[in-house]
Amino acid sequence: xxxxxxxxxxxxxxxxxxxxxxxxxxxxxxxxxxxxxxxxxxxxxxxxxxxxxxxxxxxxxxxxxxxxxxxxxxxxxxxxxxxxxxxxxxxxxxxxxxxxxxxxxxxxxxxxxxxxxxxxxxxxxxxxxxxxxxxxxxxxxxxxxxxxxxxxxxxxxxxxxxxxxxxxxxxxxxxxxxxxxxxxxxxxxxxxxxxxxxxxxxxxxxxxxxxxxxxxxxxxxxxxxxxxxxxxxxxxxxxxxxxxxxxxxxxxxxxxxxxxxxxxxxxxxxxxxxxxxxxxxxxxxxxxxxxxxxxxxxxxxxxxxxxxxxxxxxxxxxxxxxxxxxxxxxxxxxxxxxxxxxxxxxxxxxxxxxxxxxxxxxxxxxxxxxxxxxxxxxxxxxxxxxxxxxxxxxxxxxxxxxxxxxxxxxxxxxxxxxxxxxxxxxxxxxxxxxxxxxxxx
Ligand code: HEM
Numbered sequence: 001x002x003x004x005x006x007x008x009x010x011x012x013x014x015x016x017x018x019x020x021x022x023x024x025x026x027x028x029x030x031x032x033x034x035x036x037x038x039x040x041x042x043x044x045x046x047x048x049x050x051x052x053x054x055x056x057x058x059x060x061x062x063x064x065x066x067x068x069x070x071x072x073x074x075x076x077x078x079x080x081x082x083x084x085x086x087x088x089x090x091x092x093x094x095x096x097x098x099x100x101x102x103x104x105x106x107x108x109x110x111x112x113x114x115x116x117x118x119x120x121x122x123x124x125x126x127x128x129x130x131x132x133x134x135x136x137x138x139x140x141x142x143x144x145x146x147x148x149x150x151x152x153x154x155x156x157x158x159x160x161x162x163x164x165x166x167x168x169x170x171x172x173x174x175x176x177x178x179x180x181x182x183x184x185x186x187x188x189x190x191x192x193x194x195x196x197x198x199x200x201x202x203x204x205x206x207x208x209x210x211x212x213x214x215x216x217x218x219x220x221x222x223x224x225x226x227x228x229x230x231x232x233x234x235x236x237x238x239x240x241x242x243x244x245x246x247x248x249x250x251x252x253x254x255x256x257x258x259x260x261x262x263x264x265x266x267x268x269x270x271x272x273x274x275x276x277x278x279x280x281x282x283x284x285x286x287x288x289x290x291x292x293x294x295x296x297x298x299x300x301x302x303x304x305x306x307x308x309x310x311x312x313x314x315x316x317x318x319x320x321x322x323x324x325x326x327x328x329x330x331x332x333x334x335x336x337x338x339x340x341x342x343x344x345x346x347x348x349x350x351x352x353x354x355x356x357x358x359x360x361x362x363x364x365x366x367x368x369x370x371x372x373x374x375x376x377x378x379x380x381x382x383x384x385x386x387x388x389x390x391x392x393x394x395x396x397x398x399x400x401x402x403x404x405x406x407x408x409x410x411x412x413x414x415x416x417x418x419x420x421x422x423x424x425x426x427x428x429x430x431x432x433x434x435x436x437x438x439x440x441x
Pocket of ligand 1: 059083085095247248251253255256259313314315318319376377379381384385386387389390
C-alpha cells in the first residue's frame with residue numbers, strides 16, 4: 001500500500017512553506033490522514049509517524065532504521081560524528097565514552113552551576129521591565145552548558161562568542177535541513193552561518209588545546225572526555241573530542257531552554273497551576289535560589305516541567321533513514337526513506353492523553369505511568385543521556401524564577417513557535433513583578 005500524502009502541497013515546494021511558516025498548525029492537520037503520512041519538502045519526501053507502536057519500531061530497530069542519509073549528512077557538517085548524529089555503527093563506542101559524564105553522582109555538582117547561573121539571571125531582572133523569556137532561558141542554559149562542560153579557561157567574551165555562534169547555527173540548521181538549497185545562494189544569512197560555523201569550530205578547538213596544555217583535571221565534562229578510553233584503551237581522537245563537545249552543547253542547551261521557556265509561559269497562562277506552584281515554592285525554597293537539596297520538595301514543579309515537555313517536546317521530530325525497502329504501518333517505504341518520529345503528535349493523541357491540548361501537570365502526579373506514550377527523551381539505545389541533567393536544570397530554574405517573580409505576557413496573542421530543529425516558543429516578551437520583597441524589587 002502507498003502511504004497517505006498530506007494534502008495541500010504546492011508544485012515544486014511541496015509542504016515546505018507550511019513547514020516553515022506554521023509548523024505546528026501544519027502538523028495538527030496530519031493525524032486525520034493516518035498514522036504514517038508522506039510530506040513533500042521540495043524534492044524530498046518525509047514520512048511522519050505519530051503512533052506509539054510505529055515510533056517504538058523506528059527507534060529500536062537499529063538494523064532497519066539508521067542515522068544516515070542527507071539529513072544527518074547536513075547535521076554532521078556542524079556536529080561532526082557526535083554522539084547524537086553518528087551512524088549506529090559508531091554509536092556504541094561513543095556512547096560508552098560519553099555516558100560517564102552523566103553519572104548520577106555528578107549531578108549535584110552540575111546543579112551548583114545551574115543554581116548559580118539562574119540566581120545571577122533573575123537578579124538582573126527588574127520589576128516592570130519586560131524581558132524576552134525565551135532568549136533569557138537560552139542564555140541561561142548555554143551558560144550552564146559552557147560552565148559544566150568546560151569550567152576552566154573560558155573568558156566571558158569567549159563564552160559569549162560561542163553562545164552567539166550557537167544561536168546562529170541553530171537557526172540556520174533547520175532551514176538547511178528542510179531547504180538544502182539555502183547553502184547555494186550567496187546571501188548575507190549564508191555568510192553569517194558560515195562565519196558562525198568557523199567561530200564555533202575555532203572556539204572549541206582553542207578550549208581543548210588549552211585543557212591539553214594545562215593537563216589538569218578540572219572536574220568537568222571535558223576533563224572526563226579527555227581522560228576517557230574506549231574498549232581498546234584508546235582516547236578520543238582530536239576531531240572526535242571536538243565533535244562530542246559540540247554535540248553536548250547543541251543537544252543540551254536549546255532543548256532545556258525550550259522546556260523552561262514553555263513552562264514559564266504555560267504557568268503564566270494558567271492561574272490555578274501558578275497558585276499550586278507558588279504554594280510549593282513558598283513552603284520549599286521560600287524565595288531562595290532552588291538547589292539540588294530542594295528537589296525532593298519540588299514534586300509539583302517537576303510535574304509542570306513534565307507536562308510542558310509533553311505538550312511541546314523540544315525534540316519534536318526524531319529522524320531515521322530506512323536501510324532497505326520495508327513495510328511500516330502497512331505502507332511500503334523505499335530504502336533511504338526519511339522517517340520522522342513526531343513526538344509532538346505522539347504526545348497529543350487523545351486516546352493516550354485525554355483532552356490532549358489541556359495543560360494539566362496533574363497528569364504526572366506520583367504513580368502515573370505513560371509508557372511509550374510519553375517519550376520526550378526518545379527511546380532505546382539512543383535515548384537521551386542528559387534527561388536528568390535537563391529536567392533538574394529546568395526544574396531548579398523554574399523554581400528559582402517563579403519563587404522570585406510573577407511573569408505576565410507583555411504582548412497580546414498566542415505564542416508563535418519558531419521553526420528550528422528544536423521546538424522553541426519564539427520570542428516571548430514577559431514582564432516580571434515581584435513576589436517577595438527583595439532588595440532588587
Ligand atoms: C529537556 C531537555 C532535553 C530533551 C527534551 C532531550 C531530548 C532528546 C532526545 C529525544 C534524544 C534522542 C534522539 C535520537 O534518538 O536520535 C536525545 C539524545 C541526546 N541528548 Fe538529549 N534532551 C534534553 C537534554 C539534554 C541534555 C541536557 C544533554 C547534555 C548535556 C543532552 C544530550 C543528548 C545526547 C548526547 C543525545 C544523543 C544520545 C545518543 O544518540 O546516544 N540532552 N535527547
